[in-house]
Amino acid sequence: xxGFVLVVTMLLTVLVNAQSKGGLLSGPMLGQNDxxxxxxxxxxxPEVKTLAIRYWKKGNSSQAKNKVLNIxxxxxxxxxxxxxxxxxxxxxxxxxxxxxxxNGKESTYSGEFTTRELWQWRKPAPDFSFLTGSxxxxxxxxxxxxxxxxxxxxxxxxxxxxxxxxxxLWLGDNWYTREVDYTSEWGxxxxxxxxxxxxxxxxxxxxxxxxxxxxxxxxxxxDLGKSYHLKPTTREVFKNxxxxxxxxxxxxxxxxxxxxxxxxxxxxxxxxxxxxxxMPSTINGQPNPDKQMLGKEQLDWLKxxxxxxxxxxxxxxxxxQVLNPVSPFDKLLDFPAEYNELTGFIEEQKISGILFLTxxxxxxxxxxxxxxxxxxxxxxxxxxxxSGTHVFxxxxxxxxxxxxxxxQKQNYGKISVTGARGSRLLTxxxxxxxxxxxxxxxxxxxxxxxx
Numbered sequence: 001x002x003g004f005v006l007v008v009t010m011l012l013t014v015l016v017n018a019q020s021k022g023g024l025l026s027g028p029m030l031g032q033n034d035x036x037x038x039x040x041x042x043x044x045x046p047e048v049k050t051l052a053i054r055y056w057k058k059g060n061s062s063q064a065k066n067k068v069l070n071i072x073x074x075x076x077x078x079x080x081x082x083x084x085x086x087x088x089x090x091x092x093x094x095x096x097x098x099x100x101x102x103n104g105k106e107s108t109y110s111g112e113f114t115t116r117e118l119w120q121w122r123k124p125a126p127d128f129s130f131l132t133g134s135x136x137x138x139x140x141x142x143x144x145x146x147x148x149x150x151x152x153x154x155x156x157x158x159x160x161x162x163x164x165x166x167x168x169l170w171l172g173d174n175w176y177t178r179e180v181d182y183t184s185e186w187g188x189x190x191x192x193x194x195x196x197x198x199x200x201x202x203x204x205x206x207x208x209x210x211x212x213x214x215x216x217x218x219x220x221x222x223d224l225g226k227s228y229h230l231k232p233t234t235r236e237v238f239k240n241x242x243x244x245x246x247x248x249x250x251x252x253x254x255x256x257x258x259x260x261x262x263x264x265x266x267x268x269x270x271x272x273x274x275x276x277x278x279m280p281s282t283i284n285g286q287p288n289p290d291k292q293m294l295g296k297e298q299l300d301w302l303k304x305x306x307x308x309x310x311x312x313x314x315x316x317x318x319x320x321q322v323l324n325p326v327s328p329f330d331k332l333l334d335f336p337a338e339y340n341e342l343t344g345f346i347e348e349q350k351i352s353g354i355l356f357l358t359x360x361x362x363x364x365x366x367x368x369x370x371x372x373x374x375x376x377x378x379x380x381x382x383x384x385x386x387s388g389t390h391v392f393x394x395x396x397x398x399x400x401x402x403x404x405x406x407x408q409k410q411n412y413g414k415i416s417v418t419g420a421r422g423s424r425l426l427t428x429x430x431x432x433x434x435x436x437x438x439x440x441x442x443x444x445x446x447x448x449x450x451x
Contacts, residue, residue, distance in 0.1 A: 023048045023102040026197040028109055029205035031084060033167070035092040035116045038209075039243040040070075040131035041084040043069060043193060048081075048102055055098040055144075056085060058112060066101070074240050080189045083239040088428075108166020111206040116260075125262035125312070125424070129416035131160055131208070134171035134215070134359025135384035138195050144179045150176075150388045152410055154200045157385075159435045160412055161204040166260060168208055170242075171359030171382060172215030172270075172319030173440075182220045187235045192218075192241045211258055212242045213267045215319030217362050223330065225274030225293075235272070248272070255298050257305055262424065263417055265357075266302055266310035270319040273298060287336035293320065294338055303345050303395050306354075312351045312424045312445045313417065322380040323358040323391075325371045326395040329361070347374060351451035353425070355443070357436075359383045362390035363407040364430050367399075368443050375448050380428055380441075382413035406430050406443045411438055 027042030032183035044051055056064035069083050086260055090096065093113050100109035119126055160168070175195040181187035196205075220228045228234070238254050239247050244267070246256040253272045258265040268347075271293025280288055294302070306314060316322070321331040322339075333337045346354055356379040367379040384390075392399070392407045399405070414429040427442040 014180070022108065024100070024109055024191065026202065027205060028100060028111060029243070030111070030113050030207075030209040031112060032086075032211070033116065033209040034376060036087050036089045036120055038090060038096070038113050039084055039086045039116060041082065041100070041241075041243045041382060042100065043082045043196065043260075044102070044117065046078065046081060050101075050103055052101040052262045053085065053098050054085065054101055054106075055096050057091075058097050058422050061097070069206070074189070074236065074373075077186055077189055079186070080193050081238075082193070084240075084243045100329040111225065119261070119373045121395070124421050127413055127416070127418040128261055129165045130167045130169055131163055131165050131412055131414055132169040132171055132357065133382045133385045133412040135362060136170075136171075136195070136382045137176045137200050137384075137387035140178070140194070143180045146292050152180055152386050152388065153382075153433055154198065154386050154411055156412060156433050157204045159431075159433060162435075163414065165206075165208060167413065168204070168210045168355075168447040169258075169265070169317065169353075169358065170210065171211035172213050173217040173387065174212055174214065176217040176387070178219060183232070185230060185355050188220070188230060188234050192237050192304065196241060205413050210242070211265075212238075213269065213317055213319055214238055214254060214271060216271065219271040223277055225271055225276055227276060228271075231272065244257060249301075253295075253416070255299060259311070261417070262312040263315060264305075264309045264313075265317055266305055266317045267317045268294060268302065268319075268342070269298060271292065275335075277334070281334055281336055287340060289337045291335050292338055293332055293335040294342075299338060300343065305348055306346070306351050311424055312353055313349065313354075313355060315355050315357050315449070317357045319358065320360055321358045321367070321379055321381055323377060323401070324367045324396075324399070325369070325401055326399050327361075328394070328396075343377070346377075346450075352450045353445055353448045355380060355448070357382070361391065362388060363404065363405070364411055364413070365399075365402050366404040366428070367401045368403045369401060374451050375418060379442065380413070380415075382411070383429070384410060386410065404430075404439055406438055410414075419444075 025043040029041040031039030051069040055065045070226045095114045097112045100107045135153040139149045177191050181191045253269045255269045256267050279291045316423050358381045364383045369377045389408045416427045419425045424445045430438040430442045
């Protein structure tokens, strides 16, 4: 009972703070931003009765339009009210300003966004950059494990908010469920709501559009997959706290595709269909077909989407690492039937421009795996944002597959795509707490041509 009272007290404190701020627990956050549409997300406090967005072309407030939002509790739980809406009928390549209207009155919550430029058949693909990273832990001492706090300096988000980039791509473990969270539906909703409401996050949420995948800790318990008994609930939490383009097949999963200029991102779900890590990878020396990370349906979707893509770079985004042959931790390589199926398909179909982008590991690195008579495969890992860091050790200390490594430092990635058509350059910068340069790596699309 003492623990329950403490949770309720903390939640009420958050609500009181929201009242004093003008009625939002968190947000506004920009979500999927397209040529003629833009998604905006926020979570109002329960006392907010009406909510609307007033928006207009930048500098032309006299032509403002209002969109009324529907407020309703989610999952039958009155404590949580995340709201997102899509504004349509916008003009490509145009900046808009907006203000949140709460209970019929203009609030202090405002911001701006710019729709994507319609460049196809008109000009070369524009240069752009985006931010990325994984593993965000905000301390909550009452429920954290005893000892040294696991969450580190969250001012990294203040630095990231000042970046002028196209969007942020969250690579999983975007919040960390605790033992008090992942055994109940209420706990899953609470963790997402509480961590999203951190004041240090708010400027970053509205600074640029946000897209996300998940990994184990924002899915549920450590390392768990399809056996998680609250899998349907945690999917609903994800859908309500991220404004992605889509979520799986409509009934299961969270996978989706994001296209930006001449780059396609395939955002994968490494949990919904995942068999348990302790299942044997091989049987009688052969890959075990029953051990899956991605699942047949999602893998089939990915293969077809890769064939359809005409992008200069095709970035496959996964919560767990894909390639790292010496990692003792979970990776797609530990699911050899799927790993062989995917890499074999890429080979057979002569698909150019493949890169993997992953999180999870609490260190950043770039892994390179050579292939016979074809371009190498690369796995770019960016971690951690605020969680504890990892030290390269054991077999990974001098990993022969690593072409860049960064351990024991909080960091985020800034990835830029620049250059002329046919010779686009993708550059990865690893940046520290204050935006300091910690290292970089680049690859030309010419070096990722299938043979």
